[in-house]
Amino acid sequence: MELRMKHHxxxxxxxxxxxxxxxxxxxxxxxPILYELVKIRASQINGCSYCLDMHTKATRKLGETEQRVNLISVWRETPYFTAKEKAALELTEALTLVSQRGIPDEQYDKVREHFSEKEYLAVVMAVITINGWNRLAIATNMYPGCLD
Structure with a gap:
């Protein structure tokens, strides 16, 4: 792999x-843990190795268990995530893949069971932010260790 440029x-x-x-x-x-879970899930979907590496490390530093970090991609099939985390992860997937089906009302309602309007918008901004970083990293061909 070769870094295309150092965008910064x-x-x-x-x-x-x-x-x-x-x-x-x-x-x-x-x-902060929920924000990192969102970053990891979006980075998995987008295939951003640089961000995935960075945010799995950051999540562990915050005290997250290996088991939960390792199972984020299959969060639906495990009992290790709270209903609130699952709602945020589901919204992360929907927004990251927004062209596939948008955000249906039933999904919005489900998320709102766990988040106020202000919190909902915070999760939306979290997804927008990591998707922006993913696209910048992918466009410049960043990979783990490329800036070391």
């Missing part, structure tokens, strides 16, 4: 724009 050096404004999304996320009340 080629156009620092691009990187700073994405950092503003991260700064916004710090102002939300979204649980």
């Amino acid at each position: 050096e080629v156009n620092p404004a691009v990187y700073q724009t994405m950092r503003k999304f991260e700064e916004f996320m710090k102002t939300t009340e979204l649980d």
Whole structure:
């Protein structure tokens, strides 16, 4: 693999724009573990090895168990995620693959059982943020260790 470019050096404004999304996320009340679960699931779907590597490590540093980190891709088939986490992961999948079916009302209603309107929008912004990072990393051919 070869890194196409170091986007943060080629156009620092691009990187700073994405950092503003991260700064916004710090102002939300979204649980840090839940935010990392969202990042991991979207990165799995998008095939972003750089982000997947980064966020699985970050999640472990926050104290998450190996078992849960390893099973995020099959969260529906395990008892290790709360109903709230499952709702966020389901929304993550739907938004990441939004062109396939949008966000049906029944899915919105299901998510709203666990999240207030403000929290719902925080999860939406979390998904938007990681999808942006994934696309930037994939477009520049980033991979684990490429910036070391």
